[in-house]
Amino acid sequence: MADWYPTAYRTHTLGEIQEKGIELVGTEVTVCGFMEANRGKGAICFVDLRDGTGKLQVFLKGDTIGDENLDLVQRMTRESTLQFKGTVAQKRPPKLKEGETAPPPAYEIVASEVNVLTRANVPLPLGITDTVSIGLDTRLDNRFLDLRRAHVNAMFTLRARVLQYGREHLITEGFKEINTPKIIASASEGGTNLFPMMYFDTPAFLSQSPQLYKQLAVLGGMERVFEIGPAFRAENHDTYRHLNEFISFDIEAAWMTDEDVMGVQERMIHHIWKSVAEHDQEHIDIINEYRITQELEPISVDVPSVPFPRIDYCEAIQMIQDAGETIKWGDDIDSSHCDIIAAKYPGFHFLPRWPMEMKPFYIHHVPGENGVTGEQLSRGFDLNYGRDEMTSGGQREHNVDVLEENLRSKGLNPEEFSFYTDGFRFGAPPHAGWGLGVARLLMVLTGSRNVRETVLFPRDRHRVTP
Ligand code: AMO
Numbered sequence: 001m002a003d004w005y006p007t008a009y010r011t012h013t014l015g016e017i018q019e020k021g022i023e024l025v026g027t028e029v030t031v032c033g034f035m036e037a038n039r040g041k042g043a044i045c046f047v048d049l050r051d052g053t054g055k056l057q058v059f060l061k062g063d064t065i066g067d068e069n070l071d072l073v074q075r076m077t078r079e080s081t082l083q084f085k086g087t088v089a090q091k092r093p094p095k096l097k098e099g100e101t102a103p104p105p106a107y108e109i110v111a112s113e114v115n116v117l118t119r120a121n122v123p124l125p126l127g128i129t130d131t132v133s134i135g136l137d138t139r140l141d142n143r144f145l146d147l148r149r150a151h152v153n154a155m156f157t158l159r160a161r162v163l164q165y166g167r168e169h170l171i172t173e174g175f176k177e178i179n180t181p182k183i184i185a186s187a188s189e190g191g192t193n194l195f196p197m198m199y200f201d202t203p204a205f206l207s208q209s210p211q212l213y214k215q216l217a218v219l220g221g222m223e224r225v226f227e228i229g230p231a232f233r234a235e236n237h238d239t240y241r242h243l244n245e246f247i248s249f250d251i252e253a254a255w256m257t258d259e260d261v262m263g264v265q266e267r268m269i270h271h272i273w274k275s276v277a278e279h280d281q282e283h284i285d286i287i288n289e290y291r292i293t294q295e296l297e298p299i300s301v302d303v304p305s306v307p308f309p310r311i312d313y314c315e316a317i318q319m320i321q322d323a324g325e326t327i328k329w330g331d332d333i334d335s336s337h338c339d340i341i342a343a344k345y346p347g348f349h350f351l352p353r354w355p356m357e358m359k360p361f362y363i364h365h366v367p368g369e370n371g372v373t374g375e376q377l378s379r380g381f382d383l384n385y386g387r388d389e390m391t392s393g394g395q396r397e398h399n400v401d402v403l404e405e406n407l408r409s410k411g412l413n414p415e416e417f418s419f420y421t422d423g424f425r426f427g428a429p430p431h432a433g434w435g436l437g438v439a440r441l442l443m444v445l446t447g448s449r450n451v452r453e454t455v456l457f458p459r460d461r462h463r464v465t466p
């Protein structure tokens with residue numbers, strides 16, 4: 001449990017009172033929260049109060065709180081914010097029928113004072129405790145209310161945990177967190193999907209990826225770096241897994257190959273899943289309680305074993321051909337093809353060794369090893385889960401002459417990349433890295449069917465607000 005220091009508004013959180021329980025019985029506390037519901041007419045009233053840490057019942061009696069205050073609370077609208085002063089008490093245990101076991105003790109606050117902080121409008125644009133299914137657009141338009149729903153709140157708690165466990169794992173492997181600029185002058189992932197902007201009098205772009213800068217940090221001797229930051233793509237894709245702004249979880253490391261950084265990735269994902277399984281079952285349970293009301297299969301956190309399977313590009317093409325699909329060496333592997341691979345490898349699996357032709361200019365080739373048609377293979381890889389790509393990565397080209405040749409062969413002007421290529425002219429360690437889509441990983445963990453569910457305020461083709 002976190003250390004919840006008292007604030008000007010409250011002495012305790014609701015979660016803290018429920019957790020400390022008996023220790024606080026008889027103590028005077030001040031609490032705040034949203035009024036989820038109120039019950040009781042006449043001389044008494046029960047309020048279900050909710051804050052960001054839990055829920056608690058507040059019990060009000062006219063003769064202690066005053067008839068005027070009692071009436072005020074009884075007429076209060078749902079989701080209004082209230083502050084109560086009162087004493088912690090143990091709730092009377094429920095009468096048990098034969099054979100029933102007693103539930104754990106529950107606590108409540110017997111109120112002596114109430115203060116209305118804000119009164120909520122009626123009707124609410126969406127219900128907080130209703131189990132009726134609400135359209136994603138309505139939810140996103142009213143995200144501030146959607147977030148008050150227990151399973152949505154649990155989802156974003158898990159998101160924070162995934163980032164925390166990922167960070168902590170990389171730190172144990174010697175990685176340091178960096179921040180790279182998001183206003184850039186040249187593209188790293190191809191020029192067509194850039195958002196242009198004016199940087200004073202100079203045209204510039206929003207960054208598609210920290211790619212070139214994380215490499216420069218490693219060329220600068222930082223050895224192992226990571227960044228969790230936004231990436232912007234002006235793509236026209238309008239699918240369940242594409243956004244125009246997403247959080248990319250990137251690493252870059254010196255003296256490593258593609259295989260080495262695949263190792264970092266699988267160890268990190270293993271650590272995330274293991275930590276969630278050990279510490280966050282309560283959030284998974286909340287999501288499952290909701291899923292059951294929607295007749296969706298409950299999710300479970302199955303810690304994946306490492307190493308993850310590796311299916312070379314060539315082998316993947318063969319598998320797809322064997323399944324009767326028309327695909328040839330050099331073609332992209334699309335989602336329906338991924339279904340064929342996922343039928344055999346349903347969990348996380350790497351797809352290494354793509355044709356050089358299909359990978360960005362910064363990817364290293366595989367010396368002396370060619371694909372079935374004699375074309376050059378690369379040290380670029382993807383990590384997939386089921387039909388969805390989670391990560392791209394690879395070993396990087398560290399020979400500046402080859403790098404400039406790669407740029408030219410992609411129709412790019414090496415001079416425009418001199419801020420980057422210069423970094424290779426004064427001693428360059430071989431290095432490798434990857435970029436992981438955080439929202440896609442969250443989709444896997446939480447069983448979401450749309451990446452928008454796992455992003456607070458998604459940006460897509462049709463949405464730039466709220
Ligand atoms: P790539 O372009 O494949 O690689 O992106 C890395 C990962 O980011 C996620 N991703 C997206 N998520 C949501 N919406 C999008 N439009 C979107 N585009 C990408 C995916 C993807 O696997 N510089 C390289 C990484 C590297 O080599 O280190 C890069 O950006 O999960």
